Amino acid sequence: xxxxxxxxxxxxxxxxxxxxxxxxxxxxxxxxxxxxxxxxxxxxxxxxxxxxxxxxxxxxxxxxxxxxxxxxxxxxxxxxxxxxxxxxxxxxxxxxxxxxxxxxxxxxxxxxxxxxxxxxxxxxxxxxxxxxxxxxxxxxxxxxxxxxxxxxxxxxxxxxxxxxxxxxxxxxxxxxxxxxxxxxxxxxxxxxxxxxxxxxxxxxxxxxxxxxxxxxxxxxxxxxxxxxxxxxxxxxxxxxxxxxxxxxxxxxxxxxxxxxxxxxxxxxxxxxxxxxxxxxxx
Numbered sequence: 001x002x003x004x005x006x007x008x009x010x011x012x013x014x015x016x017x018x019x020x021x022x023x024x025x026x027x028x029x030x031x032x033x034x035x036x037x038x039x040x041x042x043x044x045x046x047x048x049x050x051x052x053x054x055x056x057x058x059x060x061x062x063x064x065x066x067x068x069x070x071x072x073x074x075x076x077x078x079x080x081x082x083x084x085x086x087x088x089x090x091x092x093x094x095x096x097x098x099x100x101x102x103x104x105x106x107x108x109x110x111x112x113x114x115x116x117x118x119x120x121x122x123x124x125x126x127x128x129x130x131x132x133x134x135x136x137x138x139x140x141x142x143x144x145x146x147x148x149x150x151x152x153x154x155x156x157x158x159x160x161x162x163x164x165x166x167x168x169x170x171x172x173x174x175x176x177x178x179x180x181x182x183x184x185x186x187x188x189x190x191x192x193x194x195x196x197x198x199x200x201x202x203x204x205x206x207x208x209x210x211x212x213x214x215x216x217x218x219x220x221x222x223x224x225x226x227x228x229x230x231x232x233x234x235x236x237x238x239x240x241x242x243x244x245x246x247x248x249x250x251x252x253x254x255x256x257x258x259x260x261x262x263x264x265x266x267x268x269x270x271x272x273x274x275x276x277x278x279x280x281x282x
Contacts, residue, residue: 001278002037003206004080005244008273009258011073015266019066019073022260025202026077027052027060029245033086042076057199059247059255071266075258080279081244088238093141094225100139102195105224113222115250116197122189123170130190141196145221145231146238148190152183153236160214166252181217183233185252188219197222199248201230202255206242206276208235213274215257220248244276 007026028036041062043050048067055061093099105113133151137143157177169189172178178186184200191198198221205216211234218232218239228248230239247255262268 001241002080002082002281003242003244004275004277004279005078005204006273006275007077007204007257009075010271010273011258012269013071013262013264013266015264016069016071017262017264017266017268018069020261020263022064022066022258024062024064024075024258025059025247025255026075026257027062027246028079028081028203029059029247031245033084033241034244035082036079037082038078038080040078042074042078044072044074045070057247057249059249064260069264077257082281083241083244086239086241088229088231088240089142091223091226091229093223098224099141101134101141101144103141103224104195105197105222109222109224113197116199116222117192117195118250119192121169121185122193126169126173126186126189127193129173130193133190134194141223144194145191145229148187149231149233149238150236152187152233156183158183158210158234160210179217180211180234181252184217184219187231187233188252191219191221199228199250200252200255201243201245201248202257203246204244204274204276205232205235206244206278212276215246215274216243218243 047064049065051063053061097103133148134144137147159177159179161179166181166185167178169186172182172186188198198219201218201220205211218230220228220230222228232239249255
């Protein structure tokens with residue numbers, strides 16, 4: 001299927017400000033089952049320069065420079081993607097010992113995965129949660145990931161919270177509620193507590209009315225022989241071809257679509273618009 005995304009972010013300031021360089025994560029990440037057909041980025045006021053590059057984690061990053069003071073900033077990204085049916089379980093774990101957790105990554109792979117194995121924010125309570133689910137599925141790797149996805153979906157209360165940092169994983173676990181970022185942060189911490197590399201993914205989700213007008217977050221876990229594979233605890237399942245990735249990171253709060261600062265004594269206000277629809281083939 002082809003998916004069209006129109007994303008508008010509008011900032012207003014009550015006094016003119018000088019905009020420092022801004023980082024934009026608004027360009028789709030490449031996947032074998034998903035390719036970009038069309039893309040346009042419009043920024044008002046017109047920037048003095050836009051540099052498109054690839055950051056340290058392989059995400060397309062657009063750096064925007066401004067020359068003159070302004071009391072507003074509007075960023076409009078329009079994109080069309082072709083997204084083919086995708087079976088996230090179409091792989092063979094290799095070495096075969098990886099079919100059960102805990103397992104060990106090869107030395108070569110491990111050195112690249114270190115940022116995604118960080119135990120920051122892993123508490124004994126979070127690790128106990130992960131071990132309980134692992135025990136329930138006899139410590140089988142893939143069933144652990146699917147069971148945790150469905151467990152969070154079935155037992156936690158979803159909250160829409162588009163702004164602010166992700167809650168600590170233990171807070172989400174104790175409160176049994178959170179946003180998609182909170183669910184994902186808990187999922188990541190649980191995976192890492194058992195030695196599995198995991199990262200947060202930010203992007204769009206087509207087909208869920210709750211997420212239709214907001215950025216979405218889910219998780220990718222690195223599996224030997226399979227590479228990065230996506231799981232969505234908000235949806236309660238593995239990802240399919242209705243997820244559109246804008247970026248993936250070891251850190252929970254480094255993938256906002258627009259990040260930057262301004263100079264001046266002013267207050268700012270943000271409004272967003274997001275439309276995702278299936279369109280015919282061109």
